[in-house]
Amino acid sequence: MFQLLQHMRSLIARGTERGASLVEYALLVALIAVVMIGAINFLGEATDGSLRDTSDKIQDAVEASS
Secondary structure, three states: OHHHHHHHHHHHHHHHHHHHHHHHHHHHHHHHHHHHHHHHHHHHHHHHHHHHHHHHHHHHHHHHHO
């Protein structure tokens, strides 16, 4: 009887480990997604000004040569 109880406990413990690892993977994926979105927003704002400056300079050069 004791062995059966011990075996059932090990099965339950093994089952919760798998569930916990699935939750951990889901949290890691969510964290990676949040970091990626933040990085894209940061880089987008950082490069926006320099791209606008370059565009303005090209447009000024084209207008000056006309």
